[in-house]
Amino acid sequence: MAVANGTSKTQPEVGYPSQSTALLERIHRSHQYVGEEQDSIHQPQVKLRILVVGAGLGGLATAVALARQGNEVTVLEQAASLGEVGAGIQIPPNSARLLLKWGIGPYLEQYAIKPDSMTFRRWENGEPIGYTKLDSDFAETYGAPYFVIHRADFHRALHSLAAKLGVEVITGSRVTDYDEAIPSASTSDGRQYTADLIVAADGVKSRARPVVLGGQDPPPQRTGFAAYRAVVYSKDMKDDNDTAWLLERPGINIWYVINITSPPDTVPH
Structure with a gap:
């Protein structure tokens, strides 16, 4: 029950997905997916010259936004060139809504898939232990679909959009030093680029780290975890009896490999 101005009101029943997402549903009800929705490009009072270091997904997305x-x-x-690296990328609705406003909708519709579900399975026997619905109800609730796309296709889309917006991408330019006083970034071939703002988006080994951290640059701490990514042709999967069933519907399957039980009277860690 909810009380407002001294009167009791019964909370309306909320269906799928759950009560916990009712607030998000109300917030995004007015932002429904229309496939090619775009908002306007703003003209600022002061036009800045901005330098982005790193042309990965984060760097290109930052360049597009700016x-x-x-x-x-x-x-x-x-x-030296923007190569095709990586594997699958999942784009949930909170990210997809922004990308659709940027005008990438047609590209996503052509190269991405929209899975209808996400199934969590036991490693030993493939038995389902969890299920999340991702079909049209998901898009209607959150304002955009749940996309899955190859990283290379996603990267190509951002690069193409950046070029249309007039962003210049200069390859073969490894930044070796920064000068905060100018500000500027110098590359290994002796060139210097000045700007009103510099954004470092070139990873944990970025030369900008000691500049931002005041000369300190503690090395990244190893976690002991590793991720192995691979891409398999769908035709090869269809021809294999052990994997053909995975392509019967456009869904995501996740297997939990580690299954560890803590000894009695111990605290798991």
């Missing part, structure tokens, strides 16, 4: 605000954006990438 260019859409009317700024002049240049991206420096140490690789």
Whole structure:
């Protein structure tokens, strides 16, 4: 029961997915997925020259967002070319809504899939132990679908959009030093790039870390975990009796490999 102004009101029943997402449902009810929704590109009162270091997904997305605000954006990438690396990328609705406003909707519709569910399974026998619904109800509730796409296709879409917005991506440019006083970034081939704002998006080994941290750059701590990614052709899976069933519907399957039981009278860690 909820009490407002001295009167009792019965809370309305909330169906799928649960009471815990009722607030999100109300917030995003007015932002329904329309496939190619785009908002306007702003023209700022002051146009900044912005330098983004790193042309990965984060760097290109940052460049797109800043260019859409009317700024002049240049991206420096140490690789000689933007290659196709990585595996699958999941794009949940909170990210998809922004991408659709940027105009990537048609590209996602062409290269991404929209899984209808996510199933969690036991490693030993594949038995389902959890299930999440991701179909049209999900898009209607959260304002955008749940996309799954290859990282290379996603990266290509962001790069193409950045180019359309006038972003210059300069490859073969490894940043070796920063000068906060100018501010500027220097590359290994002796070039210097000045800007009003510099955004470092080149990972944990970025040369910007000691600059931001005041000269200190503690090395990343190893967690002991590793991730192995692979891509398999769907035709090969269809031709194999052990994997063909995975392609019967556009869904995500997740197997829990580790199954450890703590000894009696001990605290798991």
